[in-house]
Amino acid sequence: MNQGIIGKISGEEANDSFAYYKQQKCHGSVRSVIIQLHEAIQKLKQEVKNLRLSALTFSRDVQHHGKTYLGQILAAVQRLQMHNEAMQTFQTRAFELEQSLHEVNERYQKEKQRRKVLHNSLIELRGNIRVHCRIRPLLPFDTPPGESDLKDRQRNIPENVVCEADDETVFVKCNRPGHALINKTFQYERVYSASDSQVTVFADVAPLLTSLLDGYNVCIMAYGQTGSGKTHTMLGPQSESNFTFSMEDEQGLGIIPRASEEVFRLLSEKPLGSHWVEVSVVEVYNNEVFDLLAKDSYGRMSGVKRDIITNKEGKSDIPLLTHEPVEDAVEFLELVNKGLQLRVKHPTLVHAHSSRSHLVITLTVTTMADSEDNLATPWAGDRSSPKMGRKHFLTSPCSVKDDKPSFPSRASSPTLFFNESTEKLKRMRTKLQLVDLAGSECAGMSGVTGSVLRETSFINRSLSALADVLGAISEQRSHVPYRNSKLTHLLQDSIGGNAKLLVVLCVSPSQKYITESLQTLGFGSRARQVQRGHTKKRNQPALSKSK
Ligand SMILES: Nc1ncnc2c1ncn2[C@@H]1O[C@H](COP(=O)(O)OP(=O)(O)O)[C@@H](O)[C@H]1O
Numbered sequence: 001m002n003q004g005i006i007g008k009i010s011g012e013e014a015n016d017s018f019a020y021y022k023q024q025k026c027h028g029s030v031r032s033v034i035i036q037l038h039e040a041i042q043k044l045k046q047e048v049k050n051l052r053l054s055a056l057t058f059s060r061d062v063q064h065h066g067k068t069y070l071g072q073i074l075a076a077v078q079r080l081q082m083h084n085e086a087m088q089t090f091q092t093r094a095f096e097l098e099q100s101l102h103e104v105n106e107r108y109q110k111e112k113q114r115r116k117v118l119h120n121s122l123i124e125l126r127g128n129i130r131v132h133c134r135i136r137p138l139l140p141f142d143t144p145p146g147e148s149d150l151k152d153r154q155r156n157i158p159e160n161v162v163c164e165a166d167d168e169t170v171f172v173k174c175n176r177p178g179h180a181l182i183n184k185t186f187q188y189e190r191v192y193s194a195s196d197s198q199v200t201v202f203a204d205v206a207p208l209l210t211s212l213l214d215g216y217n218v219c220i221m222a223y224g225q226t227g228s229g230k231t232h233t234m235l236g237p238q239s240e241s242n243f244t245f246s247m248e249d250e251q252g253l254g255i256i257p258r259a260s261e262e263v264f265r266l267l268s269e270k271p272l273g274s275h276w277v278e279v280s281v282v283e284v285y286n287n288e289v290f291d292l293l294a295k296d297s298y299g300r301m302s303g304v305k306r307d308i309i310t311n312k313e314g315k316s317d318i319p320l321l322t323h324e325p326v327e328d329a330v331e332f333l334e335l336v337n338k339g340l341q342l343r344v345k346h347p348t349l350v351h352a353h354s355s356r357s358h359l360v361i362t363l364t365v366t367t368m369a370d371s372e373d374n375l376a377t378p379w380a381g382d383r384s385s386p387k388m389g390r391k392h393f394l395t396s397p398c399s400v401k402d403d404k405p406s407f408p409s410r411a412s413s414p415t416l417f418f419n420e421s422t423e424k425l426k427r428m429r430t431k432l433q434l435v436d437l438a439g440s441e442c443a444g445m446s447g448v449t450g451s452v453l454r455e456t457s458f459i460n461r462s463l464s465a466l467a468d469v470l471g472a473i474s475e476q477r478s479h480v481p482y483r484n485s486k487l488t489h490l491l492q493d494s495i496g497g498n499a500k501l502l503v504v505l506c507v508s509p510s511q512k513y514i515t516e517s518l519q520t521l522g523f524g525s526r527a528r529q530v531q532r533g534h535t536k537k538r539n540q541p542a543l544s545k546s547k
């Protein structure tokens with residue numbers, strides 16, 4: 001029984017110690033959980049502390065930046081206000097400036113009109129036909145070594161018998177034994193001596209080009225015997241090998257290259273696309289007209305014969321004549337030089353580069369202008385002119401050029417590319433005709449016979465037709481015989497009426513050519529009577545000088 005009690009007690013003890021053991025174990029794990037929880041709480045507490053700190057810093061930052069940005073925004077708003085105010089001031093100023101610009105522009109337009117009127121009345125006062133005379137220097141071919149010249153030198157007879165007395169007077173004095181004494185003076189608007197340069201000669205030509213762009217037809221021609229300096233005056237020194245002139249020698253350039261430069265310079269001051277220029281080069285040889293810019297089927301320049309007619313408006317016209325559009329003086333001169341290579345020439349005894357034809361280079365300027373712009377001579381043949389489109393007015397005609405490389409006749413000129421929408425624009429065409437006449441010498445002098453004698457007789461006939469036309473205008477005859485020769489028919493639009501004609505008489509100073517020089521000077525004096533008739537009719541004061 002004891003053993004049972006003892007066994008019972010030991011079993012209870014074992015149970016208790018097992019329970020105790022279990023309890024201890026449970027306590028241990030609870031403690032470690034508590035420790036872990038404590039640690040986690042500590043960590044969380046630290047994190048909360050950190051977060052609070054950064055929240056504090058953040059809020060401080062926000063406050064700080066907020067203040068800065070606000071300040072910047074306020075400053076920007078202030079600046080914007082100031083800008084707005086300045087903008088308003090500028091707008092007011094711009095409006096005022098625009099208004100004054102408008103007023104200045106109006107004044108400028110009025111002044112431009114006045115300038116145009118004054119310039120052209122001045123040109124008119126000087127006479128619509130002006131005659132200048134250029135005495136060239138004595139050249140080696142004036143005095144070939146010969147017996148008679150030797151005798152003259154021995155007798156102290158001066159070689160220079162034609163000289164400039166002053167810048168309006170030519171003095172011719174020759175007293176050769178066996179010949180009547182010659183002692184004459186001739187008066188012209190301007191006389192150039194042998195030392196006067198191409199620049200001086202052109203200075204008196206330039207005002208005519210202003211008239212051209214004001215709407216007047218202009219003709220500048222050189223008259224004189226072969227070798228007197230016509231081609232030198234009109235073109236400049238010519239090359240030995242062909243008829244072209246050198247563009248490199250700027251000082252030597254004559255009226256034609258200088259005039260083309262001046263025309264394009266004047267045009268560059270006008271609105272872009274409001275003007276364009278075409279050129280034709282024509283030669284009158286044996287009273288036939290040749291188109292020197294015409295090309296054959298291979299595109300080579302071939303010099304085709306053309307007819308000259310009077311159109312419905314009473315103007316001279318050459319159907320099918322080649323009119324090449326040109327955009328600058330270089331293009332113009334290249335074409336002129338190409339045409340010149342075809343020019344008929346024949347060496348006379350006077351000098352080897354003598355030209356036997358009249359060369360007429362025509363530069364046609366077409367202008368689109370407001371109808372208020374007082375254009376002197378609107379092109380009469382322009383039926384569509386009152387309805388030209390502004391859009392196309394501002395487009396350079398060069399844009400058409402690619403499709404139409406050249407304009408074989410007036411009918412296909414660029415003017416037809418304008419649309420018809422406004423009433424305000426009108427088209428005007430003015431012509432600048434630059435003429436290098438064939439030599440006016442007598443046949444006997446040049447020692448020519450046969451076909452060349454025939455040429456000479458055609459030349460003399462056309463030159464006397466020119467003298468007749470000038471005479472008829474001078475006497476204000478109702479009929480002017482323009483159609484008596486192809487030359488005068490061709491120049492009809494630029495001689496007489498409103499047109500301005502400048503004749504440059506070219507004379508040699510040499511006593512050897514005194515007969516020819518007297519003939520040339522006489523032609524010039526008769527041409528001047530035209531001017532006197534004109535001014536008298538208008539009851540205007542004495543002529544002013546060109547200088
Ligand atoms: N003012 C001048 N100064 C220098 N040489 C000139 C002058 N005028 C003409 N000459 C020269 O005289 C020669 C004949 O002139 P040119 O112009 O061919 O005469 P034209 O055309 O009247 O037959 C040329 O050699 C030319 O260079």
Ligand SMILES: [Mg+2]
Pocket residue numbers: 227230231232353354355436
């Ligand atoms: Mg010549």
